[in-house]
Amino acid sequence: MRDDDLKLDNCVKCSDCNTACPVLKVYPDFSGPKALGPDMERFRREGVPSDSRWVEYCLGCHRCDVACPHGVNVSELIAKGKAQHPKSGRTALRDHWLARPSTLGKLCSSIAPVANAVLKLTPNRMLMSSFGEITAERKFPAYSSKAIRPAIANHGSRAALFFPGCYIRYNAPQVGQVVVKLLRLNGFSVNVAPDICCGMPALANGDTAQLTDCVERNVADMVQAVDRGAVIVTACTSCGYALKGDYSHLLAKHPTLAEAADRVSGATYDLAELLVELQDAGKLNDEFVVPRRRRLAYHAPCHMKSQGIGRPWLKLLRAVPGIEIEEIKADCCGMAGTYGFKNEKYGISMDIGRDLFRGILAFKPDLAVTECGSCQMQIEHGTHVKTVHPAQILYEAYKAGKPL
Amino acid sequence: MNANGCDVLVIGEGLSGLTAAASAASHGAHVTLVSKGAGNFALGSGCVDLEDVDQRTLGLEEIDESEAVNFFLDLTASAQCAYSGGIGERTVVPTILGTFQRTSLAPRTLWQADPRNYKQVVVAGIADLPGFDPNFLAERLSFHAGQLALDTLYRSAMVALPHSPRHPLTALEIATHIDRDSSFRTAVVHALRPVIEHADLLILPGILGVKSDDADLVCFEEEVGCAICELATLPPAVPSLRLLNRLELHLAQMGVEIFTGFPVGKLCTEGEQCVAVELETPGRPRRLKADCVVLACGRFAPFLEPPPADFTGSTSSLSNVFACGSLLGQFAPRQRNAISILTGYRAGMLASRQGVQYAGR
Numbered sequence: 001m002r003d004d005d006l007k008l009d010n011c012v013k014c015s016d017c018n019t020a021c022p023v024l025k026v027y028p029d030f031s032g033p034k035a036l037g038p039d040m041e042r043f044r045r046e047g048v049p050s051d052s053r054w055v056e057y058c059l060g061c062h063r064c065d066v067a068c069p070h071g072v073n074v075s076e077l078i079a080k081g082k083a084q085h086p087k088s089g090r091t092a093l094r095d096h097w098l099a100r101p102s103t104l105g106k107l108c109s110s111i112a113p114v115a116n117a118v119l120k121l122t123p124n125r126m127l128m129s130s131f132g133e134i135t136a137e138r139k140f141p142a143y144s145s146k147a148i149r150p151a152i153a154n155h156g157s158r159a160a161l162f163f164p165g166c167y168i169r170y171n172a173p174q175v176g177q178v179v180v181k182l183l184r185l186n187g188f189s190v191n192v193a194p195d196i197c198c199g200m201p202a203l204a205n206g207d208t209a210q211l212t213d214c215v216e217r218n219v220a221d222m223v224q225a226v227d228r229g230a231v232i233v234t235a236c237t238s239c240g241y242a243l244k245g246d247y248s249h250l251l252a253k254h255p256t257l258a259e260a261a262d263r264v265s266g267a268t269y270d271l272a273e274l275l276v277e278l279q280d281a282g283k284l285n286d287e288f289v290v291p292r293r294r295r296l297a298y299h300a301p302c303h304m305k306s307q308g309i310g311r312p313w314l315k316l317l318r319a320v321p322g323i324e325i326e327e328i329k330a331d332c333c334g335m336a337g338t339y340g341f342k343n344e345k346y347g348i349s350m351d352i353g354r355d356l357f358r359g360i361l362a363f364k365p366d367l368a369v370t371e372c373g374s375c376q377m378q379i380e381h382g383t384h385v386k387t388v389h390p391a392q393i394l395y396e397a398y399k400a401g402k403p404l
Numbered sequence: 405m406n407a408n409g410c411d412v413l414v415i416g417e418g419l420s421g422l423t424a425a426a427s428a429a430s431h432g433a434h435v436t437l438v439s440k441g442a443g444n445f446a447l448g449s450g451c452v453d454l455e456d457v458d459q460r461t462l463g464l465e466e467i468d469e470s471e472a473v474n475f476f477l478d479l480t481a482s483a484q485c486a487y488s489g490g491i492g493e494r495t496v497v498p499t500i501l502g503t504f505q506r507t508s509l510a511p512r513t514l515w516q517a518d519p520r521n522y523k524q525v526v527v528a529g530i531a532d533l534p535g536f537d538p539n540f541l542a543e544r545l546s547f548h549a550g551q552l553a554l555d556t557l558y559r560s561a562m563v564a565l566p567h568s569p570r571h572p573l574t575a576l577e578i579a580t581h582i583d584r585d586s587s588f589r590t591a592v593v594h595a596l597r598p599v600i601e602h603a604d605l606l607i608l609p610g611i612l613g614v615k616s617d618d619a620d621l622v623c624f625e626e627e628v629g630c631a632i633c634e635l636a637t638l639p640p641a642v643p644s645l646r647l648l649n650r651l652e653l654h655l656a657q658m659g660v661e662i663f664t665g666f667p668v669g670k671l672c673t674e675g676e677q678c679v680a681v682e683l684e685t686p687g688r689p690r691r692l693k694a695d696c697v698v699l700a701c702g703r704f705a706p707f708l709e710p711p712p713a714d715f716t717g718s719t720s721s722l723s724n725v726f727a728c729g730s731l732l733g734q735f736a737p738r739q740r741n742a743i744s745i746l747t748g749y750r751a752g753m754l755a756s757r758q759g760v761q762y763a764g765r
Contacts, residue, residue, distance in 0.1 A: 130510075
């Protein structure tokens with residue numbers, strides 16, 4: 001019997017997954033993870049037709065997996081449903097492009113000033129909404145043509161391969177540069193991984209071929225660095241979760257690549273996870289300078305929670321003098337990468353975020369912090385509170401750091 | 405305390421694990437609670453029956469029953485999900501099958517539904533909410549009250565709540581809606597008021613919010629104008645989910661670190677000590693160091709092969725590992741919650757003594 005069969009049989013219909021689902025909380029028409037995951041998988045295996053239209057409304061936040069007491073791979077089963085769900089016309093075209101942020105990023109960042117000007121134009125946004133099914137309510141993140149520079153090795157330093165991911169690489173390279181500098185300050189020599197997407201947007205948009213392509217290319221590229229002893233570092237929690245994922249089912253035809261994938265995922269660290277390990281060992285560079293008083297509202301991204309690394313940024317930033325940071329416990333922000341950009345999902349996305357927005361505004365912070373680029377966009381959109389990556393806060397505490 | 409470690413690490417988030425974590429934390433230990441997900445406690449009505457729990461056969465005679473029970477009563481009261489009842493007290497409460505269940509402790513709103521206290525009770529169903537049939541319930545409860553030589557009269561009513569007509573309702577949907585939308589909550593109050601008439605108790609499916617605390621429930625009763633008893637429905641049962649939420653929140657306030665979502669892969673041992681616990685997290689296992697470990701994981705934990713069988717609390721081979729709850733043996737379902745509280749309280753207490761002792765060394 002396959003492992004998957006056992007996992008499916010472990011579903012005892014306790015509905016704990018439904019209690020954790022952010023979409024179900026605001027949109028009761030949605031059938032919920034229990035019905036869309038394990039229940040529909042049973043129909044698929046029996047060849048019984050079922051209504052799969054709601055799989056498209058899954059955020060891919062993985063909260064159902066975390067909630068399940070019995071280890072059922074709920075979100076993986078929903079993703080399988082997404083991959084098989086037929087799409088047509090404008091939606092299919094839109095999702096094709098949203099699944100390829102790396103291609104879009106390469107194109108737009110090479111002509112950044114023009115691309116940004118066009119993306120900002122109201123008529124263009126109306127057009128994108130009418131013909132591209134992309135909401136005109138949100139601003140597209142601006143593209144940047146700046147490249148993230150590696151940091152040259154010191155003798156005796158450890159090697160890190162920084163995987164910026166598409167958002168940091170094309171939209172927030174200044175954050176990427178801060179990550180490199182933080183690693184450098186803590187004894188790492190840093191290389192930057194080539195521009196291949198982690199595959200998470202492809203998974204979220206039901207594009208298995210694109211996902212497989214991303215995974216294969218990433219593993220083949222990064223395993224060399226890993227085998228030379230480097231750690232892979234991410235500062236985007238969705239990329240991190242994707243790189244740590246188990247893709248044995250996608251790589252079944254390439255046993256050597258599947259083995260390499262295990263080594264890559266085993267060597268992947270979230271930036272804060274790595275720094276907190278140094279902190280626990282008493283090895284974190286703590287030459288913090290003049291305290292800058294900051295009251296920060298922290299939001300824990302879903303894909304950080306699903307990595308099982310605790311709350312490393314809270315621990316790190318609480319060690320910095322002058323910083324007051326509290327987690328606003330309000331579940332998911334509702335953005336889920338490309339989800340919140342889709343016309344038909346914008347409303348749901350904002351409804352999900354409402355509790356978080358209220359929590360942040362009630363806390364009256366100087367800044368909001370979260371390590372996920374798409375959570376940052378959503379919080380700024382919903383609260384108008386400036387939202388930054390926690391790495392930026394940590395970096396400004398060092399002597400080398402400049403104020404934000 | 406270790407870096408990346410704690411005095412006491414509790415495995416399991418059922419009733420025994422929650423009690424053990426609270427007990428250890430109240431004795432001054434720095435506690436981490438790990439679990440794969442909610443335990444079975446979150447599926448039931450939350451009743452605790454202390455009758456016929458034979459402590460001697462369990463080797464539990466050294467547990468002071470009243471100390472453990474009072475600890476639990478205090479815990480739930482401070483978590484704003486107060487229990488009623490106590491040692492030597494006993495009542496009967498209705499179930500969703502229209503029967504009466506004997507119990508020694510129960511959440512306040514359930515406890516107050518003792519049929520001896522009422523002459524007229526109304527059972528209100530919600531239109532389009534399957535799994536809770538007020539006619540069936542009223543008829544059966546009247547019959548069973550008669551069997552208890554009581555003349556309590558149960559009558560049924562049906563109320564309609566505003567909702568999307570495209571699909572049947574669920575208790576979770578109503579509860580979440582009440583939590584998030586005060587105008588919906590008001591609509592629920594207005595829908596319920598007319599069915600009260602002369603009744604002095606209203607029985608409802610569990611719907612009154614998954615985040616509400618005791619004060620919210622009292623407020624709801626005042627606005628409706630009647631005492632309210634919520635019954636546990638099919639999973640997810642809102643009243644027990646709410647209990648779990650309140651207890652988790654309270655534990656966090658007590659300083660307990662809660663780490664849910666990942667199964668324990670193995671216990672890391674050195675000699676006769678368990679020094680750390682490995683969680684199966686994406687990428688690679690996560691190692692959490694601990695001075696003492698409390699096993700509150702039930703009988704089906706793959707990392708416990710073979711299961712430890714020492715009923716005295718400490719497992720036979722590891723001197724700093726304590727067990728509690730249904731791991732300790734096969735018990736009658738009716739007794740499990742009581743045993744979880746008694747053994748959870750003791751395991752937390754023993755572990756915290758050892759843990760704190762190590763920390764001070």
